[in-house]
Amino acid sequence: MYQYDSYDQAMVDTRVEEFRDQTRRRLEGKLSEDQFKPLRLMNGLYLQLHAYMLRVAIPYGTLDSRQMHALADIADKYDRGYGHFTTRQNIQYNWIKLEDAPDILADLAKVEMHAIQTSGNCIRNISSDHFAGAAADEVADPRPYAELLRQWSSFHPEFSYLPRKFKIAVIASDSDRAAMKLHDIGIQIVRNDAGELGAAFFVGGGMGRTPMIAPCIRDFVPLDQLVTYAEACLRVYNRHGRRDNKYKARIKILVHEMGAEEYARQVEEEFAHLLEQGIEPPLAELERIRPYFADPEFETGLPSELDRSDPEFALWADSNTHPHKTPGYVSAIISLKPVGGIPGDASARQMHLMAELAKQYSFDELRVMHTQNIVLPHVRIADLHALWSQLEAAGLGAPNLDTIEDIIACPGLDYCSLANARSIPIAQRISERFAAKGRTRELGELKLKISGCINACGHHHAGHIGILGVDKKGVENYQLLLGGSEAQDTSLAKITGPGFDEAGIVDAVETATEVYLSNRTEGERFLDTYRRIGMEPFKEALYG
Amino acid sequence: MADTPGTVLGTSPDEVQFRFRDDDVVDHGTVTVDSFVDQSNATAVRIEPGDDARELLPHLDRIALVEVNFPVFGDGRGYSAARILREAGYEGELRAVGEVLIDQLAYMRRCGFDAFAPDTPLDMADAEAAFARWGNVYQHAADGAEPIWQLRHG
Structure with a gap:
């Protein structure tokens, strides 16, 4: 795991002081809420329906026991004894007092953690493959590159007031476990024919109200030009991304409207210019970071058989x-x-x-x-x-990975001021329904994702089954989507038809699974069957 | 008014609250980028967020002052404009004007601004603290600060 040196530590300590000072000026009335808002957001502090929410960064999703203990202590000391792990590998606390926030950041800094740029129109915490360094199928551990980019993007002076938020994911295998192509920039570390490592850049993906799969704009950036190329991608976006309409301000809209080829051409031009500016850290910096992610001392000769008697x-x-x-x-x-x-x-x-x-x-x-x-x-x-x-014994043993019970859900209207509908109760009813009927295992891999509004924090576009909560004349209504995937076979789900009420959506999900069960061929997942037979049989069963 | 070609815009020397240059404050109004490119005698220009700073690059040798306007502080295009000018070798005054606030000062300095004329004058103590806060930086930018990676590797 990466460990801070005195420089890294000084940076987060300085940030704590800065935020303490900003909070003081806000409480003294020297900063208006409008002026304070982007500052608190860049420290992970949102105003939700009932209280402030603090989102803490877990860079590339990796942490040690000391850090996890500290996160638990924060939940006990400043919140209501729990935390919520998010789809960007972070954790958020839902019941935070503004005046406590600087102290929480100070507690985090003591264990080499922070909430820097977990919100706001800046480069967000960088996510990665959760099996990095453990999976057999990667060409390298992607996290050293994510760490290099973490440092580059932290307190970036040019890119802290972007048109909109900016999310980067880094992976290093052909299996995509990080929804890489649904990020503003997705980076895949690859090996070229000459055996050298480099980075393929996919730019302009995202979910939200206009979901897009990122096109590849360059299939190989040498490792000693990684930061420079990323800088070029961001500069073109900062200068030309739309600022007239926040719903069209993400880079996916720029890449779409400009065309991937033209965007790539402008990036190349900026890249050529920036290469002359000497902004790239030397490869020695990557070599300094890499050993932190070296394999632990695995034992050899261990048994591989599982005792299946229980x-x-x-x-x-x-x-x-x-x-x-x-x-x-x-x-x-x-x-x-x-x-x-x-x-x-x-x-x-x-x-x-x-x-x-x-x-x-x-x-x-x-x-x-x-x-x-x-x-x-x-x-x-x-x-x-x-x-x-x-x-x-601790209620953490649910055997349901990648099943219909393993639901992604946003906080929804129970917490979020943007939501149109609740997500959590829908997830609860669905997992209860399938567990009670004993259907979960029979259905196999089935990724179900629920968002409480069009912003798609619950990744409904990428669900084998997606659910989108909308407001229909003051009543919560739920649209059903089928056929999305966030994996290497990335696809966007399509809406089946008219939405359902709270009870109806649970029935509709069950109906969709019945269509699957009666149509599947040997070895087919729900997604495979949907792709083979198309939307019609599902529509027929749902609305026919 | 501001859009009429040739109209003189800009801040006056007494509106410049912070300046990190030894030469005299440039005391003549700025013109729009379009006007500037058309006029061969203008020496001061004002960049709005939608302007392309690169249009000025052929004329850098006759520019003494560039004002970059931040009509709203959340529009960050001016940061790129500033760096582009510095990267091209512009050494004259680069003045941030408009909604320039305490918490953007340090990043503006890093992008090459060396003069600040905020619409609303800033608290001196808060501003000085903001300018002095960041002893180290993670990236190369336009202020000549050595990034942490350079300190690590010499």
């Missing part, structure tokens, strides 16, 4: 583990999706336990998944049963 355990192990590059190990996923629970929420007690388990079983490392679960990346197969027993 069927409940075997079920969990089959569902909630991912193959590891090292024999005898797996990545274990802690589901934050108990049946009837709030997707992504964890209590302080659960966070403390996950931290302890990471220390005991996973070389002191945890990851946050964009699907709002937690990964222990490096667990000995021989330890899995002991790990599972402790998770199960």
Whole structure:
């Protein structure tokens, strides 16, 4: 894991002082709310329906037990004893007092954490593959590149008042576990024919009210030009992105309106110019960062067989583990999706336990998944049963990864001032319905994602089944979408037809799954069947 | 008015609240980028957010003052305009005008601004604290500050 040196530490400490000073000036009336708003947003502080919400950055979703304990302590000390893990691998607290925020940032800085640029029209926290450094299919660990870009993008003087927010994801395998093409910039670390590592840049993806899949604008940027190329991408956007309409201000609109080719041409021109400016850190900086992400000391000769004598355990192990590059190990996923629970929420007690388990079983490392679960990346197969027993006892043992119970949901109208409808209760009713009928396992991989408004924080466009909450003459109404994917086969879901009320949407999801079950061929996932048979049979069953 | 070709715009020397240059304050009005490009004798120009700073690059040797206007502080195009001018070698006064606030001063300095004429004068103590706050920086920009990576690797 990356560790701050004295420079990194000084930067976050300075930020705490700065924000303390900004908060003081706001409370003294020297800053208007309009002037203060972008400043607090760039420190992760939103005003929600009932209170301030603080979003804490977890760079590329990686943290250690000390940090997870600190997040739990913050939940206890300043919030109501829980936190919510988000689709960008961060954590947010929903019940924060403005005057406490500087102290929380100071507590975070003590464990090398911060809330820098987790909101606002700036470059946000950089996300990555939650199995980075553990998966067998990557060409390199993507996190050193994400860390290089984290530093470049932090307090960037030119790009802190962009037309709109800006999200970057970095992956390093052909399997996309980070929804890379649905980011403003998606970077895939690749190896070229000469065996050299470089970066493919996908620019102009996103969800929101106008979902777009990012086109590749350059298939290979050498590693010693990575920062310069990113700077060129951002400069073209900062200068030419639309500022007349906030709903058309994301880079996806610029790339779409300008055309990917013309955007790429302008980036190349700016890139050629910036290469002469000497703004690129030397490769030595990447070499300094890389050892922090070196493999832990994996044991060799470990057994790879699973003791399947306990069927409940075997079920969990089959569902909630991912193959590891090292024999005898797996990545274990802690589901934050108990049946009837709030997707992504964890209590302080659960966070403390996950931290302890990471220390005991996973070389002191945890990851946050964009699907709002937690990964222990490096667990000995021989330890899995002991790990599972402790998770199960704490309500963290749900064997439902990538199933219909593993729902992504935004906070919705229960918390968010932008929402049109509640998301959380819909997620709860759906997981309860399928669990009660014992259908979950039979349905296999089925990614269901719920957003409470058109801004799409719950990724409904990318759900095999998506649900979008809208306001229909003052009543919550839910549209059903089918056929989205955030993986390497990225696709955008399509609306089935007229929306449903709160009870109707749960029935509609069940109807859609019945169409799947009666049409699927051997080995087909819901998404595969939908792609093969198309929308019509679903429409017929839903509205026919 | 401001859009009429040749109309003199801009801030006067007594509106400049902060200046980080040793030469005398440039004391003549600015004109729009369009007017400037058409007039061969103008030496001061004002960039609005939608203007392309690169139109000025052929004329840098005759410019003594560039004002970059921030009509609203949240429109960040002026930061790019400033850096583009500095990257092209412009060494004259680069003055931020308009809605220039305490918490944008440090980033403006980094992008090459060396004079500030805020619409509303700023609290001196708060401004001085803001200018002095960041001892280190993560990126190369237009202020000559050595990025942290350079300090790490020499």
